[in-house]
Each structure stands twice: as C-alpha cells, then as structure tokens.
Amino acid sequence: MRSIMHATRLHLLLPFALPSAADAATALHNLVTPALDRLVARGTLVERVIGEDFQRTLPHERWVARQFDAISPTQPAADEAPLAPYMLLADGGEPGDATWACIQPVHVRIAHDHLVLIDPAALDLEDDEAATLLAVARPLIEELGVRIEAPKPTRWYLSSDTFGSLAGASPLRASGRNIEIWLPHEAHTGERSRAWMKLQNEVQMAWFEHPVNEAREARGLPAVNSIWFHAQGVALPVRSPFAQVLSDAPATRGLALAAQAGAGSQPASFAAFAPTATAGVTLVELDPFSAPYVEQDWARWNDAFAALEADWLAPALAALQADRIGELGLTLCGDTGSVTLTVTRNDLRKFWRRRVFASLFIE
Template identity: 35%
Template sequence: MNQLDILIPFALPPAEMARDLLRQCQAPALAMLLARGKTAAPTQSHDPFSRALPHEHWLARRFGLPQPAQDSSPAAATALMRSLGHAPSAGHWFVLHPAHIHVARDHLVLTDVGQLQLDEAQSKKLFASAAPLFTEIGHEVVYGDAATWFIRADAWAGLRTSTPSAASGRNIDIWMPEGPGELAWRKLQNEVQMQWFSESLNEEREMRGLKTVNSMWIWGGADTSAAVASAYAAGYGLNGWTQALSSAPASLPGAADIAAGNGHRLLLLDQLVEVALAQEWGLWLQRMESLDREWLAPLLASLRDGAFDAVNLILTGADKLVQTSTTRGALRKFWHPPSLGKLLS
C-alpha cells in the first residue's frame, strides 16, 4: 500500500486559545483532509509533565527505540552518534547539549537549545575547556557537532532524563535527571558551569547580543546494544535525532517528489515547534497557513490524482495526539464540509 504519514508537531494549539486561533486560520487543505478523513485512533492524552513531548514519544515508538521502564526521554544517543560518524564504544551513552539557563522570578528556565546560535569554533573551545572535567572522573566524552556532544556513563543507566524540547521554557527543577547518577551529574554540571563562567567567549557573545553558554543538558540515554527498526521505506524532513533513526533520505524535497515515491513514507513538518515553544501564536498562524499552502495543498492534490492510497495525519500538541487517515475515495464525501474542528480535540 502506497501511503504517507505526515507528522506535524504542535498543530494542536492550547485548548484555551484553540477556538480563537482556528477561527482566524486559513488552512483549506488541512480542513479538507481532516473533514474527509477517518479518525485512526482515539485522541491520546499525554501527561503534561512527561519527559518527552507527544511527537517525540510517537517517533520513538515508530522507529522501535527501547521503551524505558519509567517515563524518560527517547533512547536516541547511540543512533545519533552513529549518524554523526562515531562508532560508540560498548556502554551506556547520553546526549549532551551546550545550553543557556536563565533566572526567572524564583526559578531557573532552560532556553530552547535550538536557538543558541553556537558555531563550530565556539563549541569546540567550550568542549576543550570542559572535557578534562569529564575524563578526570572516568567518563568518555565525544564531540559530535556544534550543538551535540556525548558522554558515556555506564553507572547512570536508568537515569530518567527529559528532552530539551519538553523542558524548554519551563522550571528546570521539574525536568532535571532523576535516578542512578543523579547527584554525580549535578556535581559535574555545576563544575562545568563554573568552568565556563569566566570564559571570554561568553563575554564576546553577550557583546554581540547572544545568549551565554552557561550550562549543559543531558538526555537520550541508550546502550550500544540497542537496535533501531525503522517502519518506513523513506523519511523526509527528519533532523537531529529523528534523522539518526532513519536510513532513508533526510532532506526535505518538494511535495511532488514525495508523491512520486512508493511504499510507506514519513514526512515530518516541524516548523511550528519553535514558535509554539516560544508561545508566539501570531507566528504560529502564519506558519500553519504556510504549511498548508506549500505542503498540504499539493499533497492533497496528489492524493486526488491517485499518487497515494492514503494520507495519514499525526497532529500533536503539548499534551495530546490526534491521528486521521484520508483515502482518495473519502475525498468524494462532499457531505462533510471542510473543517478544522478536529484540532479542538
């Protein structure tokens, strides 16, 4: 069966704003797919304090990542290492991100790590500064790219961590690691923070109006023995750890290129994540309408033309997930007028 899964994180706006936002939203292709589509599964509610966002949990399950015994971030570290050209030594690895944590009124808040704007030269300087603190206590540390490093900590297997997206913009006390190695991690994190406090690099960043790099975020603990079994013949729009899980094309081609393919494919449209985490709902409207014009409208046309047997939408919010499936035949159900009502689920 030739079908396409389209995952759109944060397509479900917050319940308290949803009606006002959707009243203004001009997304006719999405409205058609939702109205003529069949609900593929009951709406899934997620714990708002879960250590990963709904779309991250969904991706982890679909790509066959090991599911932790307790709520934790997806076990993505070793797959991400391999995608960056490293063969991890046997053991338990975690992802590390250089990060900025700022002081709110009475708590500390993690800034979206994707917005740090840390270049390769700066990252390597910070890595060189911090690495001895890891190695002197027996931890192997590996540089991946400017935003992504790795630490091996076998004794910390079972440490419950949170994805940076789940923790972004929130009181970090709720999202800090818990379990084996918790105290050792906090001590190491504090030592790195002190090491970086006096870095001239941070002074230069402040002068340029950039956020200082004053901490690290850990997540994604995975053993090198963990295997990943992709459910897809091709994946598009994947980046970061999601790209690492797929051996399929990682680029974002045009809608026509996707329609020309065969098999079961996944398209990740994550343009809403950044603005939703920042609670920029005016920009959310603009990007939603842009996604509809540039992606959903041509893919809807391809479904009409028979390029797909089915288009499956997986739409998530901060604590919900909705799935619908639309076939070519279902588009003839003219008695179902286009509607964004399912986004209110």
C-alpha cells in the same frame, strides 16, 4: 535531495502542529487552511494519544520511537524514549551497545524565584563557539571517567556507568518552564544524581566569564552557561515500517539508519515530487512550528501553518484527488499528545464526515 517519487503512501509527521485547547482561539486567529480542513474533515482517525502534563519526552519523539519499536516494554518509565544512541548514529558516531545520553550546551535564565531553560535553538550558537566551549569542558568531563563523543559541535554524547538509569527531559519539553522538575533524576528512585550535578557544576564554573560568553553578551546574545542531559538509553534492534524517512531530526534519521531504511533530509516542499504507484510508505517530518510554539508566538505559528498549507497540504490533497498517491497520513503533535489521521481518495468522497481541526486539540 532524495525523492519520494516511488512512494504510493506519504505520511507527514508534524511536531507542535497541535495547540492545546486553551490556546485554540489565539492559535487559530486568521488561520486559513482549506486543504487541512478537508483532510481533517474526511480523514479516518487512527490514533489519539492524550499524554500527560509531566512526561519528559515529546509526543513526536514517542510516536517515532513506537513506529520503530525503539521503546522497550521493560523500561522503568513508559514515557522515556532512548533516542540518544540513534542521534549519535545520525551524527556520524558509533553507539555500539553502550548507554548514551545527549548533552547540549544551553542557557538557563534566572527568573524571580526559579530557573528557566531557553530553547537551545534560540542561542544561535556558532560551531566555533561550541568547539571552544567543548575544548574547555572535555578534560573536566573525562577526568570524572565519563566518555564523550562530539561528532557535531552543538550536540555531544556522554557514556558512563556512573549515570546509571538517569532520566532527563527533552530540551523543548522543559524550555520556557521552571526547570526544577525536568532536571535529571534516577528513574527508579526519583532522586537527583550527585554525579551529574558535580559534572554540570564543573562545566558551569569553567564557562563562567569565558571569553566566548563575554563576546556573546557584548553582542546581546545569551551566555552559554549550562549543559542539558536527555534521551539516555541503549540502542535496541529496530525495524522500519517506512521505505524512506526524510527528516532533519537526528533521532528520526538515526532510527531509519539503524533500521536500514532510506534516510534523507527534510524536503523543501511537495512540489519537487511526482509519486508513482510503487509499494512503500515515505515518512516526512516537517518542523516549522517548534520555536513559535515554545515561545507562544502564535502569529509566527500561524504564518508557519499558512506556508505548510501552500507547500505541502494543498499539493498533497491535489495528488490524492488525482490518484498520484494512494494514502496520505498525518500525525499532528502538541506538547503532551498526538493525533494520527489517514486519508484516501475514497475518504474524500465521504461528505457526511465533518470533523473540524479544533476538535483534535488536546485538553
């Protein structure tokens, strides 16, 4: 495990930690977070990004991409973040200068009159199952002249000029929703890609009634019945504003690697660290909230916040008060927008600041 001992400044990135205003009453029910309350009350509001309902990427993805200058100003869609090449790099591949998209095996559920994507993490897909399904899909994909790399069993990467400027949507952006508007389309025209639909259909048919899926359904698990396309783009030269990046998200780790910054896994808690006064910002991405947020399981989301308070926020506040860290940054994200605060020891003395957590929620 990497240490953040030498970081004078710590920044916590918290995906799905910011409910919408509509969910506030339910999400905050019985939530007791005195450390968060004090940090929010005394902190300096650095940035508030409202976002839009139908952006195809997630606020934390766009925030990270902006920090590393990975979003090109010439991109046709301002909300797109070309993260697949960096994800491939984090997974052990070599993106080079090719255009890559991330492909994930998924379950699409039939609702009354539409199709709904299930959170890929909820599949509990084993590596050997994914490898078997990939072995079936690979020749079908390569027959169409598409290059495929699969350094991780459940995350594949495709490169093809045929897909041109296709825009997909992050799986968690579309999960739990009617997938119609989130399916891949040409970024310039909005039209569906026949090439992608052909590839997708070939894979779906090959997996239909496959022994892997029959065994999964016998165990009460959802079948793996489709593939999801997202994050397409070309790796741009990036720079890191962070001395060290600790995250389990492949996009975040890949950006750090591309920028030649220190990169490591998400730490278990703040307790392992003893920061000292040396220059540098450490970014820690903590993500206990995604699954309960997407599933609208606010009791579990509440429990995750209680754990975050105990493991990270209260100890970080104590370190700030004791001058063991010089600054604490917080970026809290929802599914459309994000809010960034910074807090210093001096800020904690500004008793007249009385911002409440609910004031950060995005309409």
